[in-house]
Amino acid sequence: MIENIYRPFKVIISEIKQLSENVRLFRLKLDREIDYLPAQFFMLGVWGAGEVPISVASTSGRDPYIEFGIRKVGKVTGALHELKAGEAVWMRGPFGNGFDLKTAHGRDIIFVAGGIGILPLRALINHILMERHFFGRLFLIYGSKRPSEMLFSDEIPLWKEAGIDVILTVDIKDGLWRGYTGVVTEHIDRIKTDFREACSYICGPEVMIENTVKELSLRGMPDHLINISLERRMKCGIGKCGQCYHGIEYICINGPVYTYEDIKKRLALYGA
Ligand SMILES: Cc1cc2nc3c(=O)[nH]c(=O)nc-3n(C[C@H](O)[C@H](O)[C@H](O)COP(=O)(O)OP(=O)(O)OC[C@H]3O[C@@H](n4cnc5c(N)ncnc54)[C@H](O)[C@@H]3O)c2cc1C
Ligand code: FES
CATH class of the missing domain: 3.40.50.80 (Nucleotide-binding domain of ferredoxin-NADP reductase (FNR) module)
Structure with missing residues (x-):
């Protein structure tokens, strides 16, 4: 985990692979050790465009690279798709709970x-x-x-x-x-x-x-x-902006992974 969750750090793109017409896989070279779980996400940013939550698509600890598959849908994902290998992405995370194995x-x-x-x-x-x-x-x-x-x-x-x-x-x-x-x-x-x-x-x-x-x-x-x-839609990833608030809690903090048992309990308690 990085020391300051508000401060993004710069990561260089080492390779970009076209997975389909509008989805690209970005392979980024890490200059530090980061542990993460499947279904955790990072905030990825492009200077001047903004940042978006993207799930990690690679497996922690296999090599010094991290991968993200990004579908181009709008402003920030569009800006990410403009980037070439050798250019930088700003990144913070990991956020969320990830899958329990x-x-x-x-x-x-x-x-x-x-x-x-x-x-x-x-x-x-x-x-x-x-x-x-x-x-x-x-x-x-x-x-x-x-x-x-x-x-x-x-x-x-x-x-x-x-x-x-x-x-x-x-x-x-x-x-x-x-x-x-x-x-x-x-x-x-x-x-x-x-x-x-x-x-x-x-x-x-x-x-x-x-x-x-x-x-x-x-x-x-x-x-x-x-x-x-x-x-769900997220902005800050750290429970500050309210974008992912679901009537009872912030999905970026307690989620994004829930069991069906968790969901049923919340429905029974709050009808959310
Ligand atoms: C925890 C989490 C993990 C995610 N993981 C991935 C991932 O691995 N790969 C990936 O490609 N995307 C992922 N997303 C979705 C991604 O964050 C959005 O596509 C992105 O925020 C859109 O930003 P934009 O500025 O490009 O689009 P905008 O300009 O904000 O919006 C353009 C269009 O996209 C729609 N849109 C915006 N945000 C979302 C969203 N969260 N879900 C669906 N539609 C949206 C808008 O309604 C609009 O039609 C994830 C989202 C969350 C919350
Ligand atoms: S994304 Fe901001 S509060 Fe969850």
Whole structure:
């Protein structure tokens, strides 16, 4: 953790990879040691444009680099996309709680990603593959709108080789698509596991999260084993601006990861 959470530090971009039409993977060379967990986020800034929260897409401690996948949607992400290798990004963090892995020890794990929700899950999957012996069977259901929007098509074969049972699905297929079609929840029954014992990590659009939680719950997955990353809008990342306030708490401080059990408790207490 950096000493002063308000003060960004400068990091040089060593490589930029185009992952899809509007998503780029930025690989930054760290000049200091930073530990972080999958689903934690950093504030990334461009001088004169501002800063935005971006989940870490790499795995801590593997090498002196950190990676972020950034989709170009507006002012700051647009400015980040203008940058070239050798130029600087301003960064502060890590912020948020990140995924808890202890409850997953000894269990089968189902990762469910929608769209750019695969970015924090990529960090988690690679982390889990480094500690493979702690976990049971691994399954990934990853859905995108179109085949061209599917990220990490070069890494997915490596995940399959490492024993992950991967289900890829798109809303709209093209002539070359060989995977499934339909939303991620349509494919949950392809997973052969005891849902009452397995756990899950979910990241994607809110409607996808809601429906996935419902389906896993129906199959008997306990609430405390359903982990969700809620990437709501954030500005400061440190509980000061109120941008991520959810009626009861600041998601940048207590989240972005919640279990379904956490969410139900809050609903019962506050109706939030
Ligand atoms: C914890 C967290 C982690 C995130 N991780 C990633 C990541 O790994 N990769 C990534 O590409 N993005 C991520 N985001 C979303 C990213 O922060 C926003 O896309 C960014 O703040 C947009 O800023 P902008 O200045 O480019 O767009 P703006 O000019 O502010 O807005 C442009 C358009 O984007 C929409 N928009 C703005 N903020 C968000 C948001 N948070 N979510 C959805 N739509 C938004 C606006 O409604 C508008 O239509 C994350 C957000 C959070 C809160
Ligand atoms: S982002 Fe500012 S309070 Fe959470």
